[in-house]
Each structure stands twice: as structure tokens, then as C-alpha cells.
Amino acid sequence: MANMQMNKTPMPEQDPNVRNRNFEEVALGYTLEQAQNEAQRCLNCKNKPCVSGCPVGIPIPEFVGKVAEGDLAGAYQLLSDANALPAISGRVCPQETQCEGKCVRGIKGEPVSIGRIERFVADWAAENGLANVATAPKNGHKVAVIGSGPAGLTCAGELARMGYEVSVFEAFHTPGGVLSYGIPEFRLPKAIVKREVANLEKMGVDIELNMVIGKVLTIPELFERGYEAVFIGSGAGLPMFMKIPGESLIGVYSANEYLTRINLMKAYKEGAETPILHNKKVAVVGGGNVAMDAARCAKRLGADVHIVYRRSEAELPARAEEVHHAKEEGIIFDLLTNPVSIEGDETGHVQSITCVKMELGEPDESGRRRPVVIEGSEFKMEVDAVIMALGTKANQMSYGGTPGLEQTRKGCVAADENGCTSCPNIFAGGDAATGAATVILAMGAGKHAAKSIDQYIKSKQ
Amino acid sequence: MKKYEIAKKKVLTSEITQISVYAPLVAAKAKAGQFIILRVDEEGERIPLTISSAENGLVTVIFQKIGGTTLALDELQEGDCLHDFVGPLGVPTHVEDLGRVAVLGGGLGCAIALPVARALYEAGNQVDLIGGFKTKDIVILEEEMGKACTDLHICTDDGTYGYHGFVTGKLEELIQSGVKFDHVFAIGPLLMMKFACKLTEKYNIPTTVSMNPIMIDGTGMCGCCRLTVDGEVKFACVDGPDFDGHKVDFDEVIARNNTYKEQEAKAKEKHLCRLGGGAMNG
Numbered sequence: 001m002a003n004m005q006m007n008k009t010p011m012p013e014q015d016p017n018v019r020n021r022n023f024e025e026v027a028l029g030y031t032l033e034q035a036q037n038e039a040q041r042c043l044n045c046k047n048k049p050c051v052s053g054c055p056v057g058i059p060i061p062e063f064v065g066k067v068a069e070g071d072l073a074g075a076y077q078l079l080s081d082a083n084a085l086p087a088i089s090g091r092v093c094p095q096e097t098q099c100e101g102k103c104v105r106g107i108k109g110e111p112v113s114i115g116r117i118e119r120f121v122a123d124w125a126a127e128n129g130l131a132n133v134a135t136a137p138k139n140g141h142k143v144a145v146i147g148s149g150p151a152g153l154t155c156a157g158e159l160a161r162m163g164y165e166v167s168v169f170e171a172f173h174t175p176g177g178v179l180s181y182g183i184p185e186f187r188l189p190k191a192i193v194k195r196e197v198a199n200l201e202k203m204g205v206d207i208e209l210n211m212v213i214g215k216v217l218t219i220p221e222l223f224e225r226g227y228e229a230v231f232i233g234s235g236a237g238l239p240m241f242m243k244i245p246g247e248s249l250i251g252v253y254s255a256n257e258y259l260t261r262i263n264l265m266k267a268y269k270e271g272a273e274t275p276i277l278h279n280k281k282v283a284v285v286g287g288g289n290v291a292m293d294a295a296r297c298a299k300r301l302g303a304d305v306h307i308v309y310r311r312s313e314a315e316l317p318a319r320a321e322e323v324h325h326a327k328e329e330g331i332i333f334d335l336l337t338n339p340v341s342i343e344g345d346e347t348g349h350v351q352s353i354t355c356v357k358m359e360l361g362e363p364d365e366s367g368r369r370r371p372v373v374i375e376g377s378e379f380k381m382e383v384d385a386v387i388m389a390l391g392t393k394a395n396q397m398s399y400g401g402t403p404g405l406e407q408t409r410k411g412c413v414a415a416d417e418n419g420c421t422s423c424p425n426i427f428a429g430g431d432a433a434t435g436a437a438t439v440i441l442a443m444g445a446g447k448h449a450a451k452s453i454d455q456y457i458k459s460k461q
Numbered sequence: 462m463k464k465y466e467i468a469k470k471k472v473l474t475s476e477i478t479q480i481s482v483y484a485p486l487v488a489a490k491a492k493a494g495q496f497i498i499l500r501v502d503e504e505g506e507r508i509p510l511t512i513s514s515a516e517n518g519l520v521t522v523i524f525q526k527i528g529g530t531t532l533a534l535d536e537l538q539e540g541d542c543l544h545d546f547v548g549p550l551g552v553p554t555h556v557e558d559l560g561r562v563a564v565l566g567g568g569l570g571c572a573i574a575l576p577v578a579r580a581l582y583e584a585g586n587q588v589d590l591i592g593g594f595k596t597k598d599i600v601i602l603e604e605e606m607g608k609a610c611t612d613l614h615i616c617t618d619d620g621t622y623g624y625h626g627f628v629t630g631k632l633e634e635l636i637q638s639g640v641k642f643d644h645v646f647a648i649g650p651l652l653m654m655k656f657a658c659k660l661t662e663k664y665n666i667p668t669t670v671s672m673n674p675i676m677i678d679g680t681g682m683c684g685c686c687r688l689t690v691d692g693e694v695k696f697a698c699v700d701g702p703d704f705d706g707h708k709v710d711f712d713e714v715i716a717r718n719n720t721y722k723e724q725e726a727k728a729k730e731k732h733l734c735r736l737g738g739g740a741m742n743g
Contacts, residue, residue, distance in 0.1 A: 171680050173500055173507070173545040181682075210547035212680055216486050239684040241694055248694070248713050250720045254684035260677050265506065274506045274677075275724035348716030395681045397699065 003040035006109030011116050016328035020299050023185045023268055026325055027091075032070075035120040039067035041105060041112045049102035050114060055444030056089070056154075058082040060099055060114055067117055076125040079118060080132035084157035084200070085150065085443060087126065087192045090119030092183060093440045094319045126195055133202040136163035141457050144169065144227040146213045146398050149177020150439045151233035151430025153200060154446030155453075160203040162454055167227070168200075169211040174264060177235055178439070181264040182256070184293050186300070187322075190263070214398040219405075219426065228460070229425050229453045232413050233446060236431035237395030241388055242285070246342030251277060251350035255286070255294040255389035262297050279303045279385035283353050285339055286389030287311065289438075292322040294387045295331045305331045306381065310338040310358050310371045336360070336371065340378065342386055352382045391436045402426070410435055419449025427453055465499075465543040468519050473601040477525050477569060478535050485518035487548045493576040494554030494671060494703055497522065498679045500545040501533045508534075509676045511573040511702070512549060520548070523572035523601075529728035550679040551702045554669070558585040560643035563635070564610070565628045565657055566592045567649020571602055573671060574648040579609035581646070587611045589640070591631050593653070597622035629656050642666050647706060651715050658706035670706035672697045674714055675721070688714050 012028040013019075019026050030038065042064045050060045059078055066075035079086050095101070095115040103111030125131070141164050145152045148170040156166045174180050176193040201207065213219065213234070222230050239254035241247050258276075261267040265274035282298040284291050287309035295305045307326070309316065312335050316323055327333070336358040345351045357377035360369035394411035406414040406422035412435055413428035415421045421428050429445025431437055462468060462483040469481040487497060496511045497520060508530050510522040524531050537543070554577050562581055566574030571592045582588045590610035594600045595618045607613045615623035616631050624631045628649075636642065642664075647657035648671040661668040674686040674697050681699035688695055691708040695701065 171547065172678065173547070181678075210545050211486075212547060212550065215549055216490055216547075237680065237682045238696070238699075239682070241684070241687075243694070248687060248689055248710075248717060250717060257677060257683035257685045260683050265677070266504070272504070275721040275728075277720070348713075348719075395699070397680055 002043050003037060005037075005041060008110045008113040008116070009034050009038040009041075011113070016325075016330070019186065020296070020329035023300055025189050026186050029123055030116055030120040032124075035067055035117055036070060038113050039064045039117055042068065043104055045104055049104065050099040050112075053098040053100075053102040055098070055440050056083045056447050058099075058118075063121065064112065064114065064117055067121060072121060072124050073130065075121045076130055077132065079121055080125070083443070084154050084447075085196050086118050087122035088150070088179060088188060088196060089440050089443060090115050090122055091188050091192075094438060096320050098440065131199045131202060133199055135161050135203050138165060138204070139163040141165065142167070142227045143229045143231065143453055143457075144222045145231045145233060146219075147171075147177055147233040147235055147430075147432070148175040148197070148207060149233060149235050149430060149442060150179060151235075151432070151442035151446040151449075152177065152231065153197065154443040155231045155233060155429065155450045156205045156446075157200050157203065158447055158450030159453060160200065160205045162450070164454075164457075165204070165206075167206045167208055169213050169217075170207060170209050171212040172264070173209055175207050175209065181260045182290065182293070183439075184259065184263055184297055186296070187293065212397065214396075214400065219399060219402045223425065228457055229427060231419070231446070231449050231453065232399050232421075232426065232428040232432050233430045233442070234395065234398040234432045236392040236412070236436045237397070238393045239388065240390045240393055242339065242390065244339060244341050246344060246350070247388070249342055249344040249350045250348050251279065251385040252342060253385065253387045255284070255290045255387050256392070258294050258387050259290070259297065262301075268297070268301060276301070277385060279383075281383045282306070282385045282387060283308050283339070283381060283383045284387045284389055285309075286391070287316040287318060288389060288391070289318045289322055290391075291389035292318045292326045292331075294389050296326055296329060298385070298387065299329055299331060303385070306334050306383070307331055308334045308337050308339060308353070308355060310336065311368060312336055312360060315368050338371065338373070339386075343380075350384055350386055352380050353386055354378060354380045392431070394432070394435065399428075399432070417448065418452045419445060420452055424456060462518070463542050465546040467537055467539055467541050467543070469521075470537075470539050473523065474599045476599065477523060477601055479513070479521060479523045479572075480534075480537075481519040481521040482543060482546055483518055484520050484546050484548075487546065488515040488518050488520045491515035491520060491549040492553035493556065493580040494573075495549035495551045496679070496702065497546060497548030498550065498676070499534075499543050499547075501530060501537070502544050505533070505544060506530045507545075507677055507679075509550070509673070509679055509698075511671070511673070512576065513572045514576055520546075523569065525569045527729070528725045532729065547679070551698060552700070554580065554646070554671070554703050556580045556584050561587040561589070561641065562644045562646065563589045563591060563632055563642050565632060565645065565647040565649065565653070566590070566606075567628060567653040568594060568599075570649025570653070570671075571606065574646070575602055575606055575609055577646055577648065577671075578606065582610055589614065589635060589642075591616060591628045593618070593628035593631075593649070594622075595619065627656075628653065629660050632657065633660055636664055644669070646671075651711060651718065654706060655711040655715075658709070658711070662707050668706035669703050670709060672702045672704055672709065672714065674718060688717075
């Protein structure tokens, strides 16, 4: 008989007024008792709606059932066979719109907290030295993966498991892509990313850092070097700005820059070589996960932080938990508000941001109600930094100019849901193919592409 | 040789050092005008340096000891390895036979002007290379520059060597003496490039500048190196570093490059203290 408790078993967290001054992980994870209690809420439905909501197809009721029984090793085996990076997805997936969004328990009460159970199992395995690194015997075929973010790492892991020799080319000095430079330590500790990457290396994946494909080697040159297929998982790089006056003032950052300075270059640490400005009052423009991350980092560096978002709370694209955490930590949400200019002092430093108030009109092409400016609502807010978290657009550095490789209207690699492109030996997935999206969608794309690559290489024989 | 090993190190002046780093893949692809990003150690900052030359698996860069990172870099000796070395980044300088061109190098900028001048010279241009320095003692690369152009003009601010004055003064003198330049390339401190562009605008000479804003990734990801060119936001790392000098908003770049001035000064001080401490103890 399932545990009929209506709500999720709470997960211990650092107190908001303590954690908003440190970079340690916010959510502390379940104990075994808590994980089992939560797992026992699963009804083990026959048609498994949760699995249909999972981009990587984890056998959710089965692994949750193992946790309920207390067979954690069995749970880890099932989980890690389907998902190469469970400790990561357990922390950063938008479960409310995926597996948990489909959970029958969510109809009356809260869904089973699948994400928290997933995280518990992955962390338990790591603490007990378990790693699912078994691979098929080496098959002698070489595949190159461009980018070591969630798409690339997942694709590499899947291929290595099938016996392929995989090289991952990363432009930065650290692997992980957005997992390393973007998502902050307090949401995804970098030790976990390192651990997952180390597991891939144990599976024989070769990770080559400081390799900017498109510059040091092109995709055709990778083929010349004996790679039979190439997976493009280079992400959606170029940060967007609003094209309003004042965006080049000192103190205006793209969220990518701000987060990279903090996460990758550890600018928040005393004595770090890479500097960051310690601001007093910061406006973060945007409403996605990246905006929440930037806002919460700025808070931790001692600033008063406002999120400025042009639509209403219902349209915030960020994960519900991130919005909740941000509010708890004292981030102020200026909703239905849109910047029109940024003003600086005589030395070129940001002094204020001028915004207008918005109201929601008719739905636009995205289906969301279009924000419309309220006449005469202009007001000025004094700030000393503005962080633009407006999303990113295609960065074609790795694949631009590759003969025969078609692009989408937005300049991404044109790829189908199996990761196939207009070139039979080139595959793509994640943000490089879709534009900015989520970690788990990138992981799903990496997984599907690995399957397509396997089919392609086998079909040649 | 080991990955990213410093194969050769040459002290050019008390402030400027040249190193050649073993990075064969980068060396095979490097072209004039491109840059690399390096890190000295595991905790180090990423700094961009323009490629001075590249051959036989070695990439040569020249740097000035201005901050904590460049001071730490200068402590490394031949045989030591850099932690990271990535490139070649940026779009190479567009090189074709333009006719008669002037290449202006200011101080350390001469290290970057040198490969540009060489490439233009080899492409058939008549090249006037104008290299400016504060004083005679810090003139670098004179011999190499001499071989990379038709005429070399060394200038010093204090008149201790060559033409007495700034590179822009020398350029204007040549123009006024009747030389018709088809194109000018200006590479050096922002102020020098700004004034070179003001001058060439007056004489209607197309001018290319090599921008060096603050950078992190060098691949278009962070947007830190953005500048305004002809009213549009451009990223120096992927759209540049070369731009049409008459369209660059120099004052904005100058202000942005001062963002971390205070912190950089502190880092340098801290580094010098550490060195001092080491010497006292040792």
C-alpha cells in the first residue's frame, strides 16, 4: 500500500538568510528515511505517465520502487543505465513540467518528488563508491564530440557504453559547459560535475580541453583525423542585449559574463585572480533560470537585487523552485516592468536604469500574452549594475562554413529529433540545434544522437 | 617537448618579455591578427595575447608586465609549462595587395604590428612600418620589423632615437610630403589608435585597428569584449579583433577597459609583495 501523504516529503535546505551569504548548496538532500518515505508515495501506475514526460526515458516507477524497497544499488543501476548524469538532472531538471508534471499523485496534492529521489540515489552511489562505468568491448570506431556540456557529455557517455572511442573537444579549460560556467555552485556543486566527468573518463572517454573547434581544427579536419562521425553540442553561445541606450556602460554585464566570472573563474573567492565588481544594488533583466542564477549570485556578493521582467509571474520561464528560492533569499521581483535605458555617471559607470510599467495584452506567437507599455509609467531606479539575462543566440564558430551542413533560420544547426543533420556523418543536439533550452533537453538530444550515430556507423559496415 | 611548454624565452626590455610556446595545432593554424588565451596556473586568470609569430610548432607572444597574471607569467622559465593555451582565436587580419600601406605600432603594439606588416609586405604591398616607443631604451624588434617592410620609421616620444614624436606625427609628415597611402593599420594603445583614426579620417584613408578589450572566453560566449562599431554592438573576440577604425567608439572602449583598474592595481601590488616576501625569505 502506497504512502498516501498528500505533500512531498520536504527536503532540508539551508536557511534563506544564511545561504544568501554563501555559495554552498541550498538544498541538502534527503536522508535514506526521507527518500524511502517519498518513494513509497509512488502508486506504480501501469501506464507510467511520468516516463512519457522524461526526455531521457528513465524507468521512473521501477527505480523509485527499488528505493521504496531499500535496494539502492538496484535503483542506481536502473537510473544510471538510462541517464548518464543523474546527480545533475536530479538537481537542475524542471521536474514540474516533465516527469512530476505528469504524476497522478499531483492531481490531488503534490506529485512524487522524483527529482529529489533521483538526486538521493545518485549521491548515495557516489558516497558508496559506485559508478556505472561498464562498457561494451571497444569496437574500434572513433567519434568526435564538440562541446562538453550536457548534450556532449551524455552523447559521449552513451557512445562509450556501446564501445566507441570518443573524444570530446572543449573550448574552455574546464569541462562541463553550462554546468561549469553557468549554473552556480549553490545549485549544482562543481565537485558533482567533476565526478560525473571523471566517470566518463573511467569509461574511456577522452576529454581534450582548450580546443576551439572551427578554429584549431575544423569539422572536415576531424574526419581527416579518422573520426567517423561528429556530434555538435557546442551550445547557444552569443548573449543577447536589448539594444537600449547605455548597455556598454561599466557595470552592465551579460549573465554569461557575470556567471562565468563567478562560477568558472571563482571571482567570488577572496584572492581570485579574475575580478568582479562588488555592487550595492543590481537589476537583473529577464525571468529565466539564468536570470535567477545571476540574481542569487549578486545577492550572495552583497547586493540588493531586483529582477526586472516584462511579463507577469505566471510567464516566468524559470523553474518554480528557483523562483521560490530567489524570493526566500530576498530577491525583489519587479514584474510587468521593462527597461528602456541605462544611465551612467561621468566616469561611465552605471548609475540608474529607467523602466516602464507593462500590462498584458493579446497572446503573441509564443501563446503568452504580449506585454504592452503603460503610457506615462516611466520611472528611474538607482542601481550600480545591470545584468542582462535575455537568452542567447547561435554561435556558429564550431560549425559555420562546414560544406553541406544546413542551418535553421536562426543560425542553429538544422537537426531532427534523432540528431541527424543534412550531412550523414554529422549529428547535433542541445542548444546548438534548438537555441537556448534546458539541461535535460540537451541530455535527451545527446542520448538520441548517440543512438543515431551508432546506427549510422553500423550501416556503413 | 611537452604540451604548452615554454620553449624559448627572451627578455626584450625590463618591462617586455617574449615567449615561444609549444602548441603545434595552434601554430599550424595561426594567422596575422589572431590571438591566443592562456592561463599560467590552475587558479589563474584567462588573458588574451596577440600572436606575434608561429612556426615549427611554436607560437610566439610578447607581453608587458602590467598585472598579477603577466608578472606570474614572467616568472616562468624555459622548460616550464603553461596550464592552458587556446587558439588561434579571432578573425585573421584581412591581407591583400592594397598598394601602399602604413602600419602603425605603438609600444608593445609593435609586436602585433610586426606580423601584420610582414603579411602585407609578402602580399606585395609597399609597407611603411612606423613603430613608436617612449624612449630609445625600450625599442623592441627593430631588426625583425626592418625585414617586414619597405621602410621602417622608428619614433620616440622623447626624441632619443629616430623621429622625435608620436607615430601619428610621423604618419602626417609622410602624408604631407606627398605619400599617398591606400590603407593604414593602427595597432597599439587605445589613445594612439583613436588619434591615428582622427588623422586618417582627415585625409580620407581607410583605417583598420586591432582592438584589445577585456575578454574571458574569447569564443563569443560572455560578451565582455563588446564594443560599438558604427552604432552596432560587436564582439571583439569573434567579429574582430580588427575593425574599421573610423567607426569604432573609442571613448566607450577606453572607459570599459578601466573597469577593473583598481582591482588590477591591487593584484599587481599583491604579486610584487609576494615576490618581495619570497626574496626576503630566500
